[in-house]
Amino acid sequence: MNPTTPGQHYRTRLNDARTVWLAGERIADVPGHPAFKGTVDTVSSLLDLQEKPDTRDDLTFVSPGSGKPVNAAFLAPFGKEDILRRHTAFRIWSDATFGMMSRLSEYSRSLLTGWYASRHRLGGDARKGFADKIARYYEQSRDGDWLSTTALHDPQIDRSKGPSEAGDPDAYLRVVKQNREGIWVRGAKMIATAAPYVDEIFVFPFHRRSSADLAYSTMFAVPVGTPGLHVVCRESFASDRHEDYPLSAKYDEMDAVIIFDDAFVPWERVFIHDDPDAIWQLRQDPAAVALSQHQTVVRLISKLKFVAAVANEISTAIGVTHHLHVQEKLGELLVQVETIKALLAVSEELAEPDGETGVWLPAIDPLTTARNLGSRYYPRATGILRHLAAGGLMQTPATVAELDGPIGPLVQNIIAVPTFPHRSASGCSSWPGI
Known part of the structure; x- marks a missing residue:
């Protein structure tokens, strides 16, 4: 059956042969696994709000590319009213999850929108190539309604040393090979919150690199289903006892370490290569x-x-x-x-x-x-x-x-039961007086 709603389409995208590990077991069915199902259901319901009559206009704007409604996090604001539109969209999703989910993609989508807006001043010596690549990627993400997260930090092995000084050069993410088609990367990044649930991961160093660490100074985006990419999850907080654990049953975003085992990234998705200064400029844009x-x-x-x-x-x-x-x-x-x-x-x-x-x-x-x-x-x-x-x-x-x-x-007789406000039609709770 073809997916008919944004939430259903999202669920089908999770079946992309992604390599997700939990407690030493590879998870073959992320949407159906007890550790992930509750959160997948939550994300799916949020995406479906984009088509509901009472929330559609607040959550979306018309894409200049496809002519269809797309998520407001991709809206580059060209006036104060656009900033307020973004605020309203963020508030609806945040209220629907009580602010408990920090990686529903609005953050990383906002980063991407900012890079797109600044594309002509970013990228270092490869500025023109960066502008073209990030524009195409932004448009694909916007019109495809891709969910994303970031993996920026190095694994905590010996923080007193830089990547090039490490005893094991493969512990930190680095480029190990390249040709006309792209690059191959090996090593780890953390903490990729929500990685099992999203479509894409943005990868680049969070801290400033030195000129000695050029092989570790690359920015790219990869689909979670990329061969050679392993999503290694922490212990799950999820529960199938919804009444007893209402928050963890629905809102465990899951944190993960991302390990690349000679994963291939095409040049089209490599935005900055061997340029620590350009990445640092992007970090501060x-x-x-x-x-x-x-x-x-x-x-x-x-x-x-x-x-x-x-x-x-x-x-x-x-x-x-x-x-x-x-x-x-x-x-x-x-x-x-x-x-x-x-x-x-x-x-x-x-x-x-x-x-x-x-x-x-x-x-x-x-x-x-x-x-x-x-x-x-x-x-x-x-x-x-x-x-x-x-x-x-x-x-x-x-x-x-x-x-x-x-x-x-x-x-x-000894239990005082609070009476919480009901949920509105949009799925958001209304808290009187707050």
Whole structure:
């Protein structure tokens, strides 16, 4: 049967003979495996929102190439209204997953959109070739609705040495062979969050390379199903007990190490080759940085709102909201949310066109401030949540099924059940007062 919805088409793309490893076992059916099924179902449902009448216009724009609706993360903003359109699209997906999924591809798609916008100033000595390649790749990704992630960091072997100083030269990703058709690469990259679920992986060094590390200074994109590419997953957090573990059952993105065993990459997908300075310039490109950080901050708001809502519901359910110290902690959670919302609003209000590209970018300083605060806010927020729940976390039954078991009535007497808001038709939750 031919796929008829974006979600169904996405599922068929996962059956591309990709080499995914979990606990020493090669996973032949990623969409159907218990460790991955819940997240695949979630991603599929999000993609289907792009065709639902009440969310389609907010999540998509018309591609100038295909004339069909495509995801708003690929929208290069040429006005403040386009930045707000991107914000709305990011918010819908983030709210639908409570901000728990950081690699739904909006981040990497925003990076790609930024590189596309800046294509004529990036690429180093191979600038013209870079511009042509990244434009074609961007258009293919946009019109194909490809999901993607990044693999940027070197494996943690001996961080005091550069790749060329390592005892085993094959531990770090490097080019081992090249000809007219392309390059062959060998070695590892991490942390490729969501790698089992996406179509494409962007690979380049996160840290600045020296001139001694030219073989390790290449940027390219590969399909996850590339022969010789191994996706080695960490332990799964997923669960098929949806009622007992509602978050991990649906939102385990999965982190992975990517190991290349003489994998071939055609020149068309090699964007920068043996040029550490060009890669460093790309890493700092204003368009890519601003557009990707914008998405990160939108998601951070959803994440903090969710924790604040859960903390409020628990406090209300156990009847402690009249205590001043509880009110202070709940207030702190709301201050977190409002602070990040204010910084995001300022960044969008101060948006200006980039002088070289004409693309409008949100102001970077408020976004950077919000992201740095987020790294402090979220651990503090979860700490407050644990403090407010206190011993109640230990009196929770091992499974929801116990509430209907032989001593169910006795157990229910000591369980305070929060009443969470219902989900809207778009799949997003509505949190009153937040």
